[in-house]
Amino acid sequence: MLDRSIGEFARFVVIALVTTILGFSTGHWWLALCAGLTVYLFWILWQQNQFDRWLSNGRRGPAPTSFGVWGDISDDFYRLQRRHRKEKQKLHAMLRRVQDSTSALREGIVALEDEGNLAWWNPAAEQMLRLRPDDAGQPLVNFVRDPRFVEHMYQRVVLQKTANQEPITLPAPGDDSRILQMEVTRFGQDEALVIVRDITRLHNLEQMRRDFVANVSHELRTPLTVIAGYLETLQSSGQAPRNWDRPLAQMSEQTTRMTSLVNDLLLLARLETSERDSGRDKVSVRELMERVASEARALSGERHALTVECDEDCILTGDSGELHSAFANLALNAVKYSPDGGPIELRWYRDDRGGHYAVKDCGIGIDPVHIPRLTERFYRVDAGRSRESGGTGLGLAIVKHVLLRHSASMSVVSTPGRGSTFTLNFPAHKLTATTSA
Missing domain, CATH: 3.30.565.10 (Histidine kinase-like ATPase, C-terminal domain)
Structure with missing residues (x-):
């Protein structure tokens, strides 16, 4: 930058000397000096105007050809423009690869900006949340209105709390037969990423397991009670043969253990199916x-x-x-x-x-x-x-x-x-x- 300033100053000095020498030959050196400096000034302003017009037109095409300091500025700016254009092309290519890869995912990916507004989503999220292309810019909570998810979004995006925050499981918008698991992760300043998974099959299997355990455990209580009652009667009657004492004791012990197991299974089933944090x-x-x-x-x-x-x-x-x-x-x-x-x-x-x-x-x-x-x-x-x-x-x-x-x-x-x-x-x-x- 200093070399360019020195070069431009040298050019100014040369123009001033040349016009002064020519002015001495005519007897009006100061008029010649003023005319030369005026031409130099208009030349500089003309180059500046050309460069400004190029910037105003969106920097289309190569930078205008200039000489002197404005020529150096135009060349540097054009080199920066080409470098920026190449980097932009690389970023666009990388973004396309990311979008193509996320489009192939079965999980839904939703990018949010401005504290919860839709910015981008992949096809899986579009299907699961029933989004449309013209929904961009709207808050996600307009489409997922479950109060638990609204609270989850508020905690993660607005309050920026991440500790002890588990994913939210809720029915799909407009389709209660499908169960979605949604997790919000904040990044950057006002941006967040929402991961959406369809866990309908897992939810149904888990519900089937819970129902099976609860029903079977409940049905076992009656026969176990009957068996335990008859065993107690035989042991306390004194009429059973002596060689039956040990088998009856073992049968009674195993019946008691089986009853405890059934009771624990029923308690677990109740804990899993009832609402959390319900005790007061x-x-x-x-x-x-x-x-x-x-x-x-x-x-x-x-x-x-x-x-x-x-x-x-x-x-x-x-x-x-x-x-x-x-x-x-x-x-x-x-x-x-x-x-x-x-x-x-x-x-x-x-x-x-x-x-x-x-x-x-x-x-x-x-x-x-x-x-x-x-x-x-x-x-x-x-x-x-x-x-x-x-x-x-x-x-x-x-x-x-x-x-x-x-x-x-x-x-x-x-x-x-x-x-x-x-x-x-x-x-x-x-x-x-x-x-x-």
């Missing part, structure tokens, strides 16, 4: 822990040293029966899997993140590889030992569903051979101090 009972944590401790001591038969520690009594809002089931499952598991004489600690404490119910035992412990699968139905770390203890394999699955309905979570810390600590973490908005309650 006011449950005293201290009283609940004392009740659970009494049940654990009854199961232990004084074989374990069980202690209860409640740092701060609180009122926990939720379903009292479900909360009792979750608290008791952890305590009874600690009794079942701890050796005789081992200590078991039930503790409640509160911090900035909320309230925490921890059950610590000194049992066999759990290998870290098993921890992610503990809440799966019928998953057993040690199948033989679990059956000996009389477990159904559904306790932690029930705990998981109870926690989901109470916006809570569970964490597990365990070392094989040294015991485990299961902690239920409840959010602060579920807690109320006993004094204010």
Whole structure:
């Protein structure tokens, strides 16, 4: 840039000297100098005007041919224009490839701008959401009016909250027979991406499984009750042959275990089908822990040293029966899997993140590889030992569903051979101090 300025200044000096020398030959050097500088000025303005007209016409064609500093500017600008044009072509080609690839996806992709307005979508989203080309620029919530999705959009796009936000499952707009799963992801300043999946088949299979488990479990209750009644009658009558005592005892034990399994399956089915976060009972944590401790001591038969520690009594809002089931499952598991004489600690404490119910035992412990699968139905770390203890394999699955309905979570810390600590973490908005309650 400095070299160009020096060159233009040198050109100006040369014109001034030449016109001055010519002016001395005529005796009017100052008139000649003014005329030469005027011509130079008009020449510069003419080049500027040509360049400005080229810019005003949308930079069509090559830049105008000029000399001097404006010629250098025109050449540089034209080179930048060609480079920009090549980059633009590359971006367009890349955009076409992205659009072609997303058009082949079975999942719907919707791009949003300006805090929720439709910018672009692929054919799958057009089919699932029933969009039309002239819908661009309109808010997505005009087409998906489910209140849960509207709230989900508000949390993700407007408030920019991403923590603990699961995808939304809802019927397809205008077609209740199809079930869609929608997830909103924010990026950039005012942009978001919506992923739409058709999960109708999975939803129907899951509903079929739930109905089957619930119906079969319900139908098994009556025959199990009859069998248990006759077995109890035979055992208490004293008229059965002596060699029948052991078979009757084993049959009674297995009937009891089967009844527990059916009851747990029915409870799981109810937890899955009922609405989340529906409980509004006011449950005293201290009283609940004392009740659970009494049940654990009854199961232990004084074989374990069980202690209860409640740092701060609180009122926990939720379903009292479900909360009792979750608290008791952890305590009874600690009794079942701890050796005789081992200590078991039930503790409640509160911090900035909320309230925490921890059950610590000194049992066999759990290998870290098993921890992610503990809440799966019928998953057993040690199948033989679990059956000996009389477990159904559904306790932690029930705990998981109870926690989901109470916006809570569970964490597990365990070392094989040294015991485990299961902690239920409840959010602060579920807690109320006993004094204010």
